Amino acid sequence: MLAKNYDVAIIGAGIGGLGVGAILAAKEHMKVLVVEKESFLGGRAVSFSGRGNKVVSFDKEFNPQEFKKALASTYTWIAKSEPELEAIFNKGLLDGYTFEGACHLSFWGNQGRISCLMNFLNKPIYMETNQGFAVVNPNDHTTFYQIQPGSPYPWMSKEGTKETKELLREMATMSFEAIEKLGGSLGQWLKEKNAGPEAYDFIKLLATSQMVLADPDLIPVVDYMKLPAIGKDIGMNLISGSAGAMGEPGFTDIAIKLAGLIKENGGAVLKDTPVDQVNIEGGRAKGILIRYKSAPELIEAPIVICNIPIRHIFKVLLEQHFPGDFVKEIKERYWGAGMVAALMGLKRNIFEDKKINSRSFIFVPSVIRDKRFRADVDFVIWSSSNFAHRTPAGQHTLEFVVPLVDKETHEKYKVDMVINEAWEFLRKNFPTIDEDTIFSIWTVSDEGYGNWRPVGSQRPDVKCPWVEGLYFVGDAYGRKLWGAGIDAATLSAVLCVDSITGKTYEKHIFPAYHRSSV
Numbered sequence: 001m002l003a004k005n006y007d008v009a010i011i012g013a014g015i016g017g018l019g020v021g022a023i024l025a026a027k028e029h030m031k032v033l034v035v036e037k038e039s040f041l042g043g044r045a046v047s048f049s050g051r052g053n054k055v056v057s058f059d060k061e062f063n064p065q066e067f068k069k070a071l072a073s074t075y076t077w078i079a080k081s082e083p084e085l086e087a088i089f090n091k092g093l094l095d096g097y098t099f100e101g102a103c104h105l106s107f108w109g110n111q112g113r114i115s116c117l118m119n120f121l122n123k124p125i126y127m128e129t130n131q132g133f134a135v136v137n138p139n140d141h142t143t144f145y146q147i148q149p150g151s152p153y154p155w156m157s158k159e160g161t162k163e164t165k166e167l168l169r170e171m172a173t174m175s176f177e178a179i180e181k182l183g184g185s186l187g188q189w190l191k192e193k194n195a196g197p198e199a200y201d202f203i204k205l206l207a208t209s210q211m212v213l214a215d216p217d218l219i220p221v222v223d224y225m226k227l228p229a230i231g232k233d234i235g236m237n238l239i240s241g242s243a244g245a246m247g248e249p250g251f252t253d254i255a256i257k258l259a260g261l262i263k264e265n266g267g268a269v270l271k272d273t274p275v276d277q278v279n280i281e282g283g284r285a286k287g288i289l290i291r292y293k294s295a296p297e298l299i300e301a302p303i304v305i306c307n308i309p310i311r312h313i314f315k316v317l318l319e320q321h322f323p324g325d326f327v328k329e330i331k332e333r334y335w336g337a338g339m340v341a342a343l344m345g346l347k348r349n350i351f352e353d354k355k356i357n358s359r360s361f362i363f364v365p366s367v368i369r370d371k372r373f374r375a376d377v378d379f380v381i382w383s384s385s386n387f388a389h390r391t392p393a394g395q396h397t398l399e400f401v402v403p404l405v406d407k408e409t410h411e412k413y414k415v416d417m418v419i420n421e422a423w424e425f426l427r428k429n430f431p432t433i434d435e436d437t438i439f440s441i442w443t444v445s446d447e448g449y450g451n452w453r454p455v456g457s458q459r460p461d462v463k464c465p466w467v468e469g470l471y472f473v474g475d476a477y478g479r480k481l482w483g484a485g486i487d488a489a490t491l492s493a494v495l496c497v498d499s500i501t502g503k504t505y506e507k508h509i510f511p512a513y514h515r516s517s518v
């Protein structure tokens with residue numbers, strides 16, 4: 001029997017919603033309800049494991065149609081697959097694979113914010129990180145260079161290498177206080193520094209691939225610059241390796257463990273249960289209206305936390321409770337990070353052909369230089385199965401991420417151009433790639449790395465200033481939040497707890513370099 005009263009009602013079982021729920025249930029002993037509209041947990045950080053001719057996420061089996069529906073809930077759709085998705089499933093080609101429906105890698109692996117939170121909650125997770133990166137010469141797209149500490153960048157002129165390294169050093173040694181004074185976009189910063197074309201292109205390549213935001217002019221400088229700046233404190237960088245993948249069951253493990261903790265502490269986590277509306281009376285949140293087993297139910301709670309990605313909040317919040325400017329800004333000026341991504345199953349490790357570290361990222365700059373795109377299109381390629389257990393014995397994954405802007409993901413000819421260029425790149429560099437490939441699935445997302453505010457504006461705070469008892473949590477919420485993806489959703493969860501309780505969990509959970517803005 002579902003209780004009708006809770007201390008806290010949370011809308012959405014993403015990392016943000018489950019993170020805040022787990023801390024409040026386990027540490028504050030609050031009676032927590034998490035309500036999730038989908039049949040799986042983890043939101044955009046969902047992952048799947050192939051089992052015969054199905055895929056599973058935790059306790060739920062998906063056929064091809066259900067899998068597509070699950071992807072759609074993460075703002076992701078399939079642009080192309082070989083063979084067709086139904087055949088991939090029917091032939092059991094995904095059997096033994098673990099893969100992310102949406103989310104691919106997490107910043108800083110076991111030293112990232114999500115690991116700090118899971119350790120604090122005594123529910124550790126484990127990630128394996130990449131090792132270094134290689135760059136493909138932008139002038140021929142066939143010469144691969146493994147980047148070594150202190151060595152020149154062989155595709156650049158001497159002056160270009162010197163200038164690039166100086167800028168990278170400046171970025172890596174900046175204090176948080178200095179970064180916060182910058183304001184504006186990364187593109188503006190590079191212009192102010194008079195970055196030459198070689199330095200600009202390389203820093204753009206690194207930043208846009210790490211942020212999955214296609215153009216430095218769109219990247220809020222604070223969100224990016226702190227990443228290289230914490231490298232020295234965290235003891236990791238791109239050359240040593242800085243992004244983690246999880247073996248089976250993949251990133252869903254985080255959601256499973258957080259939901260488990262909520263239940264162990266007397267809370268409830270409901271799947272397949274959409275929230276239709278937040279009940280607000282006299283400027284105060286009173287609870288939520290849900291559809292439980294298809295019937296409407298009113299749940300009372302003095303604290304309501306909304307984990308819905310920001311561009312979609314007005315599906316459950318009546319606009320009349322918020323100032324017109326706020327509604328307008330979110331509806332008209334917020335935008336999504338676009339991406340084309342690929343998951344390929346391979347019969348062999350093709351990285352060995354190019355004599356580069358199999359755990360490396362491969363950055364391929366400026367594959368498409370076409371004025372119709374917002375910026376030069378770069379590819380990032382890696383094989384997560386080379387650093388985490390994610391395939392059947394003897395098989396390998398190959399992953400691609402290509403940052404675009406959200407509108408471009410809806411222009412089919414651009415998506416087709418990206419996929420065609422990717423195959424051309426593979427065929428040129430790995431002549432047996434067609435025989436080596438077991439399957440390929442190309443996906444497109446128009447909110448791939450979250451929703452972004454216009455450069456220069458502030459994120460909405462976790463505590464709603466207009467409705468008492470209403471809070472927000474997730475990768476776009478928190479006046480003092482910085483960063484992106486899982487890392488941002490985790491910090492937002494802790495900021496939300498601190499705002500509700502008036503305590504300072506942030507200081508207990510994170511080392512200084514992971515904390516919110518000074």
Ligand SMILES: Cc1cc2nc3c(=O)[nH]c(=O)nc-3n(C[C@H](O)[C@H](O)[C@H](O)COP(=O)(O)OP(=O)(O)OC[C@H]3O[C@@H](n4cnc5c(N)ncnc54)[C@H](O)[C@@H]3O)c2cc1C
Nearest residue numbers: 012014015016037043044102104105275448474475485486
């Ligand atoms: C294609 C793709 C690739 C990505 N790659 C990376 C990556 O490599 N690294 C990284 O760190 N991040 C990546 N991200 C981003 C990362 O997944 C998100 O930033 C993070 O998971 C967001 O968590 P969240 O809690 O903010 O929101 P979400 O995960 O979106 O959770 C919100 C939840 O609310 C639920 N919900 C919505 N409406 C309702 C309703 N009315 N009733 C009930 N429930 C509702 C949703 O179903 C969802 O479960 C990627 C995302 C995508 C889509």
